[in-house]
Amino acid sequence: MIAILDYGSGNLRSAQRAFETSGKEVLITSDYETALNAEGLVVPGVGAFAACMQGLLKVRGDQIVRERFAAKRPTLGICVGMQILFARGIEHGEHAGVGMWGATVEKLNAPILPHMGWNTVRPAAGSTLFAGVEDQSFYFVHSYAAKESVGVMSTLAHHGEDFIAAIEDGALSATQFHPEKSSDAGLHVIKNWTQTL
Known part of the structure; x- marks a missing residue:
C-alpha cells in the first residue's frame, strides 16, 4: 500500500489517481502509524x-x-514536498526544513518566474527513477529550488541556471517537477519508483 501524506498541502486526488496506475492500493492519510x-x-x-x-x-x-529513511522504507517528495526535505528555505524569510540534505532552497535566478511548464532533465548516471525516460520532459511549477550539490544522486534541469530536479538517496527520493502532471513520462517515473517498494 502507498500512503499519500495529507498535511494540508498538495493536489492529493490527482496524485492518488496517478499512483493508482501502478496497480497498488493508494490511501490518503494523516495518520502517523499508517504513514510510517x-x-x-x-x-x-x-x-x-x-x-x-x-x-x-x-x-x-x-x-x-x-524514521522511514532510517528503516530504509521508500519515501518520495514532490515539488514543495521535495523542497522541505532540505535544511532550509528562504521564501518569505528563512525557515528550517526537515534537514535530510544540507542545501538551502533559494529563488531561481531566471528572467521569468515562476518556472512553469515542460522542461527536460539531465538524469544522474544509474538513475532508477529515470530509467527509460532519460530524454523526456516533465512539468514544473516553482520559483525556488535547491542548487548546491548535496553529495547524493542528483538529476539536474536548467531554467536561468542549473537546479536540482530530482534526488535519489537510498530509500528517499524526490522530484521538483510534478510526476502526476507530467503525462506518460511522469507515470513512468511513478512506475519506476513503485517497483522499488
Missing part, C-alpha cells in the same frame, strides 16, 4: 515553503520521513 508503516510514502506539496513545513510538523511528518 506504508510500503511507500508520498509527500506532496504546493504553495510556500514555510506553510508546507508548518503543516508537515502538525502531523509529525518530519519524524515520519526520518
Whole structure:
C-alpha cells in the first residue's frame, strides 16, 4: 500500500489517481502509524515553503520521513514536498526544513518566474527513477529550488541556471517537477519508483 501524506498541502486526488496506475492500493492519510508503516510514502506539496513545513510538523511528518529513511522504507517528495526535505528555505524569510540534505532552497535566478511548464532533465548516471525516460520532459511549477550539490544522486534541469530536479538517496527520493502532471513520462517515473517498494 502507498500512503499519500495529507498535511494540508498538495493536489492529493490527482496524485492518488496517478499512483493508482501502478496497480497498488493508494490511501490518503494523516495518520502517523499508517504513514510510517506504508510500503511507500508520498509527500506532496504546493504553495510556500514555510506553510508546507508548518503543516508537515502538525502531523509529525518530519519524524515520519526520518524514521522511514532510517528503516530504509521508500519515501518520495514532490515539488514543495521535495523542497522541505532540505535544511532550509528562504521564501518569505528563512525557515528550517526537515534537514535530510544540507542545501538551502533559494529563488531561481531566471528572467521569468515562476518556472512553469515542460522542461527536460539531465538524469544522474544509474538513475532508477529515470530509467527509460532519460530524454523526456516533465512539468514544473516553482520559483525556488535547491542548487548546491548535496553529495547524493542528483538529476539536474536548467531554467536561468542549473537546479536540482530530482534526488535519489537510498530509500528517499524526490522530484521538483510534478510526476502526476507530467503525462506518460511522469507515470513512468511513478512506475519506476513503485517497483522499488
